Amino acid sequence: MDTDKNTAGKRPQALIVGLGIAGMATALRLHQIGWEPVIVERSPQRRTGGHLIWLFGAGKASAQRLGVLEAIGDRSGPETKSWEVDREGRRRPGFVAQGPLALIRGDVEAGLFSALPGDLEIRYDTVPLRIRENGERARVVLRSGNRESVQDFDLVIGADGLRSSVRDMVFGRSSFLHPLNYIVGATLLDRPIDGLTESEGLVLAEPGRSVMAFPFADRAPSLLFTYRTGDVDAEFTRPPAQSIRRAFGPEPTGDLLESLFARYEEDPDPLFDSTVQVRMPKWSRGRVALVGDAAWSLTLYSGMGASAALAGAELLGTMLERNAHDPARALPAWEARMRPFIQEHQDAVEHERIKFTPKNRREVVLRSLMVRLLSSPRLRPLAQLATGREKGVAAKDRDVAAVL
Ligand SMILES: Cc1cc2nc3c(=O)[nH]c(=O)nc-3n(C[C@H](O)[C@H](O)[C@H](O)COP(=O)(O)OP(=O)(O)OC[C@H]3O[C@@H](n4cnc5c(N)ncnc54)[C@H](O)[C@@H]3O)c2cc1C
Structure with a gap:
């Protein structure tokens, strides 16, 4: 097994698990504030396509500040009819609906991908196997194909979707799924x-x-x-x-x-x-945090999963920047700001569902x-x-x- 120990004096390093909307937006934001993100993705290549995504104001504003709004595009228009x-x-x-951008998931992902810096490392066909966090660093065992390696990070972000393995490893297989x-x-x-x-x-x-x-x-x-x-x-x-x-x-x-x-x-x-909704009392533990569906899956009925992923990722970077890049201070501040917003959209789902499936x-x-x-x-x-x-x-x- 290869071991890579980071040395002091380097930019803080973050492991981001998942090359979806939440993972790419987090990587982009962390890079903007001077971190060195590494993304691992279980699939052998970046996916395309997907399904309808409405992007509402919360997501548009974050996409704008992340510098990807134009690249994401918009497929809505007066000629659409139902x-x-x-x-x-x-x-x-x-x-x-007039107002939200009408997109496919692949549009949002392609827009984010095109904005990732050229030197950002993406490891496909790679998953985390174990995460040990000791307050100072998070030590992660990764598997790429048949090869296992160990690497230390300043922060680990689980952006690996509804059935998050980071959530299972760090928070346990508790009854977070509803x-x-x-x-x-x-x-x-x-x-x-x-x-x-x-x-x-x-x-x-x-x-x-x-x-x-x-x-x-x-x-x-x-x-x-x-x-x-x-x-x-x-x-x-x-x-x-x-x-x-x-x-x-x-x-x-x-x-x-x-x-x-x-x-x-x-x-x-x-x-x-x-x-399935994900409802957790906390989205972070030590140097590990969850973002996007992994933390708070809102389901399609909310129409807010992509917007919340973009906003959550952007705000996470902002809170790190404001708190001396110290996860111990930044993550609670991030949760305190993000949680009422997520709660409101989770609570609204039963009402929103009627539009889709009475x-x-x-x-x-x-x-x-x-x-x-x-x-x-x-x-x-x-x-x-x-x-x-x-x-x-x-x-x-x-x-x-x-x-x-
Ligand atoms: C039909 C449908 C309609 C929707 N409509 C809307 C809408 O109108 N508006 C809206 O805002 N949202 C909508 N959503 C929700 C939105 O699609 C999601 O909230 C959003 O895509 C979640 O992004 P994510 O990055 O958190 O997770 P995901 O998109 O699930 O991405 C997770 C990534 O992690 C990777 N991964 C998983 N496990 C591992 C692992 N162990 N190791 C490494 N990588 C891993 C996956 O391969 C994937 O690339 C809809 C969802 C559905 C299903």
Whole structure:
């Protein structure tokens, strides 16, 4: 096993586990404040594609200060349109949110990646095996392919997503995961939905299940199935497409739904997962901290996972800079500022979910009413007040990482 001991006088070194939005944003920010980040990523190469990401004000502000907002781009536009449909193919105008940037996850990741400094070390096919933290340094055993090595760092950041191994190693496999009992299946379409133009999407919402195609101005939509289940584990005992088909039964499928199932089945590696929140009493221990989904997974229903990852990463760097680069002082200050913001969005998820997957007939009616009001320019302000949407959007736009 190779051992690499860092010597004093060098820039502080951080190990960042995960090359997703949280990991890259943290690396970028730490580099900006004079640290030397090293990223390890379990996959053999950087992933692309993904699913719809709305980026709200909180995320936009941090992306701007990180210098990546332009590179991330924006696929929203006045030409995008959505339809509320049923299985028989009847349709009426729907609602497309104006305000957040409409992106795919790969856009955000590509924008961040393009801004990483050329000399930043990224080790693919590499995972941490053990982390020992002694107050002074964090000692990490890493495995790259078949080779193991040991390296000391001033800080370790677990940005390795919902099923974080850093969380398991440092905080234990405790009951931090809170399943919401909904399943999500997603794919990016490579061509328009039959009968619609490229920038048109749709929503078919029924009690306990829905399918949505989120439109973009310049490419085919992002397709998303979600449904409620009483037994999450059982959903993973079948191929994803089969589980989705079952969830939309036993009623006759109809041509439209059938064509959407077929489009999901075309993807050799579609997203299929349960929606799970991560709730932890603390996001750091000694010289190890978690950022992004690893720390606080908000789920797709919040629409804030990417924004919170960007803001959390930026604020972490700011707090280190303000606290003499000392994690013992910076991490509690970071948590104190970030936690109320995350808490608010975690608590809002049950309400936000209704827009995506109404639980029962009452919620279907409520959602339908909300969409009708929001799609009428005259009634929209009233609807925004009545549904609390204005407050919700304001919370999503709050610039939590702004310098005080
Ligand atoms: C369908 C869907 C729709 C969504 N819509 C929105 C939205 O509209 N707006 C929004 O803001 N958010 C949305 N989200 C949430 C958003 O995608 C996530 O919050 C965000 O991508 C999380 O980024 P992350 O970097 O924390 O984690 P991840 O994206 O999970 O990245 C983790 C990285 O770590 C790597 N990794 C994992 N384990 C290891 C290991 N042991 N060693 C090394 N590397 C490892 C992974 O390969 C990956 O590269 C949505 C999510 C879904 C599923």
